[in-house]
Amino acid sequence: MATSTVENYLKQLYLEQQATPGLVAMGRLASLMGVVPGTATTMVKALADSGLVNYEPRTGTQLTPAGQQLALHVLRRHRLVELFLVKVLNLDWSEVHEEAEELEHAISDKVLDRIDTLLGHPAADPHGDPIPSAAGDVQYSQTHSLADCELHQPMRISRVVDQGASFLQFIERCGLRPGTIVRVLSRDPQADATLIHPENREVLTLGTTAAAKLRVETI
Amino acid sequence: MATSTVENYLKQLYLEQQATPGLVAMGRLASLMGVVPGTATTMVKALADSGLVNYEPRTGTQLTPAGQQLALHVLRRHRLVELFLVKVLNLDWSEVHEEAEELEHAISDKVLDRIDTLLGHPAADPHGDPIPSAAGDVQYSQTHSLADCELHQPMRISRVVDQGASFLQFIERCGLRPGTIVRVLSRDPQADATLIHPENREVLTLGTTAAAKLRVETI
DNA sequence: TCACTTATTTTGATTAGTCAAAATCATTAT
DNA sequence: ATAATGATTTTGACTAATCAAAATAAGTGA
Numbered sequence: 001m002a003t004s005t006v007e008n009y010l011k012q013l014y015l016e017q018q019a020t021p022g023l024v025a026m027g028r029l030a031s032l033m034g035v036v037p038g039t040a041t042t043m044v045k046a047l048a049d050s051g052l053v054n055y056e057p058r059t060g061t062q063l064t065p066a067g068q069q070l071a072l073h074v075l076r077r078h079r080l081v082e083l084f085l086v087k088v089l090n091l092d093w094s095e096v097h098e099e100a101e102e103l104e105h106a107i108s109d110k111v112l113d114r115i116d117t118l119l120g121h122p123a124a125d126p127h128g129d130p131i132p133s134a135a136g137d138v139q140y141s142q143t144h145s146l147a148d149c150e151l152h153q154p155m156r157i158s159r160v161v162d163q164g165a166s167f168l169q170f171i172e173r174c175g176l177r178p179g180t181i182v183r184v185l186s187r188d189p190q191a192d193a194t195l196i197h198p199e200n201r202e203v204l205t206l207g208t209t210a211a212a213k214l215r216v217e218t219i
Numbered sequence: 220m221a222t223s224t225v226e227n228y229l230k231q232l233y234l235e236q237q238a239t240p241g242l243v244a245m246g247r248l249a250s251l252m253g254v255v256p257g258t259a260t261t262m263v264k265a266l267a268d269s270g271l272v273n274y275e276p277r278t279g280t281q282l283t284p285a286g287q288q289l290a291l292h293v294l295r296r297h298r299l300v301e302l303f304l305v306k307v308l309n310l311d312w313s314e315v316h317e318e319a320e321e322l323e324h325a326i327s328d329k330v331l332d333r334i335d336t337l338l339g340h341p342a343a344d345p346h347g348d349p350i351p352s353a354a355g356d357v358q359y360s361q362t363h364s365l366a367d368c369e370l371h372q373p374m375r376i377s378r379v380v381d382q383g384a385s386f387l388q389f390i391e392r393c394g395l396r397p398g399t400i401v402r403v404l405s406r407d408p409q410a411d412a413t414l415i416h417p418e419n420r421e422v423l424t425l426g427t428t429a430a431a432k433l434r435v436e437t438i
Numbered sequence: 439t440c441a442c443t444t445a446t447t448t449t450g451a452t453t454a455g456t457c458a459a460a461a462t463c464a465t466t467a468t
Numbered sequence: 469a470t471a472a473t474g475a476t477t478t479t480g481a482c483t484a485a486t487c488a489a490a491a492t493a494a495g496t497g498a
Contacts, residue, residue: 005485026446039486041447046484058446058493088307089333099327106325108318114308224455245476258456260477265454277463277476441498448491454484461478468471 004105007074009033009043010052013063014071023060072132077112078104079125079132084115086126093126093177094168127168128159128178128215146184146194146211154181154199155216162213175201176214223324226293228252228262229271232282233290242279291351296331297323298344298351303334305345312345312396313387346387347378347397347434365403365413365430373400373418374435381432394420395433 002010012032016024030040048055052067063071081100085091091099113134116122123139124130132138143158144150157180160171171177181199188195194211197203206214221229231251235243249259267274271286282290300319304310310318332353335341342358343349351357362377363369376399379390390396400418407414413430416422425433 003484027444035485036487037446038448038488043485085330089330089337091330091333095329099330102325102327103322103330106321108321110314111304111308111310111318111322114310118308222454246474254455255457256476257458257478262455439498441496443496444494446491446493449489451488452486456482458481459479461476463476464474466471466473468469 002070005043006047006050006052007070007105009047010063010067010071011074011078013053013061014068014075017062023056023062025060029061069136072136072138074104075138076132076134076136077107079129080112080115080119080122081107082125082127083119083122083131087119094165094172096126097163098165124159124178126178127161127163128157141217143215143217146182146196146206146214146216147187147208148212149184149216150218151184151186154183154219156181156219157214158217159215160213161215167210167213171214174198174204181219182216221289224262225266225269225271226289226324228266229282229286229290230293230297232272232280233287233294236281242275242281244279248280288355291355291357293323295351295353295355296326298348299331299334299338299341300326301344301346302338302341302350306338311388313384313391315345316382317384343378343397345397346380346382347376360436362434362436365401365415365425365433365435366406366427367431368403368435369437370403370405373402373438375400375438376433377436378434379432380434386429386432390433393417393423400438401435 009029013024013029016028016032026040026044027037029044030037033040035043044053044055044061047053047067048061051064052070053061053063055061078100081103082093082096085096085099086093116134122131130139130141141158144155145161146155149155157176157178159178160168160176162168175198176182183197185195185197185203187193192208194206194208195203196206196211228248232243232248235247235251245259245263246256248263249256252259254262263272263274263280266272266286267280270283271289272280272282274280297319300322301312301315304315304318305312335353341350349358349360360377363374364380365374368374376395376397378397379387379395381387394417395401402416404414404416404422406412408427411427413425413427414422415425415430
């Protein structure tokens with residue numbers, strides 16, 4: 001059985017590879033995990049010995065198929081738990097990430113399965129992140145973000161790519177949760193600004209960094 | 220923050236002191252925790268340093284008020300989780316003990332509170348064990364067992380003092396879950412047998428050890 | 439090519455929890 | 469009172485995960 005530390009390394013590697021394909025450098029992994037670089041090196045060597053990652057000294061590391069499988073399992077637990085906490089226990093979506101961070105390591109397959117059934121085999125968590133299947137398949141609807149989608153076209157927000165509670169609360173306040181329909185009215189690269197119009201809400205301006213965190217899909 | 224190992228030691232000490240008041244010997248604690256006696260000694264010394272137990276070398280240990288407080292907190296989590304798993308996720312009551320054993324260390328006060336609310340502030344878990352309040356109070360309804368209660372008097376089963384899945388499944392099959400009304404028809408000390416009659420069920424015989432595990436209360 | 443910067447790896451230590459086995463202590467039985 | 473028995477404690481060692489700081493490698497600039 002993988003310890004929860006191992007599960008966290010694998011999960012982080014998976015997310016990082018998803019965001020930036022290719023080898024993950026030790027320094028990068030260390031900062032994601034909140035440890036010093038030497039610790040990451042030691043850990044990755046151990047993971048390599050278990051066949052969960054490939055390790056190229058002084059270059060970087062990446063998940064093996066076995067490692068990815070395990071990472072997806074963890075991610076499935078994490079995301080199902082998040083949705084469960086929101087839907088069944090009425091927690092706020094801005095706080096469930098932290099809670100799930102602990103529960104994802106403690107929950108058995110049996111309990112997870114019940115949760116999955118209770119929720120009706122959902123496809124995405126409260127942030128719009130896809131929930132991997134028990135077999136380890138994930139559906140990435142390759143979307144644009146508010147920072148690069150078409151102007152004036154109504155789009156549906158499908159995903160919020162930032163788990164921070166304060167950002168999520170901000171999104172909440174602006175009425176920009178996943179599912180909401182928005183249109184981008186204009187972009188001003190000089191001002192680093194995107195003018196958007198959420199359905200039934202007031203027009204507002206987002207900086208490009210914030211806009212890029214809101215993934216959208218055409219309707 | 221107490222590690223889950225520490226939480227388990229405290230929980231086990233509490234349960235043992237409840238069953239057999241007085242100091243708990245190292246050998247006893249070790250066997251309850253499934254470790255070697257030397258390990259228990261080392262651990263108890265550390266717990267004593269943290270002010271969670273009193274330790275009398277070569278005699279035994281017992282919880283301090285602080286230790287008991289923490290133990291009750293763990294027990295509250297354990298039992299609320301058990302009930303939640305049965306009521307909300309439809310797990311079998313014979314399997315929830317194992318599941319709760321892990322979850323009790325991962326669940327936050329906030330989530331626990333939601334569960335408590337969702338279940339309507341229940342007083343007992345699926346085995347009839349009382350759920351300590353958030354403040355750490357427990358209601359022990361001091362009851363008799365089927366091994367020593369009055370004959371012929373209808374009694375309500377209030378508690379099953381054995382968490383083992385196979386025993387619980389047996390109890391289930393005989394229709395002897397908490398809440399059931401039963402009468403003891405006779406006892407034969409020589410044969411070590413108790414003849415009981417569960418309401419709407421067939422008469423059956425239990426050995427004294429098994430009968431003692433079924434706590435009952437007068438109606 | 440040589441020095442400099444920066445990331446990575448190595449080394450030595452630390453903490454929590456554990457075991458095996460030797461040493462110690464406290465009781466019982468003779 | 470002494471020896472035997474049995475529990476307890478101590479000692480030394482191990483694993484997982486970590487950090488601090490020194491050593492090493494790789495790439496960059498001059």
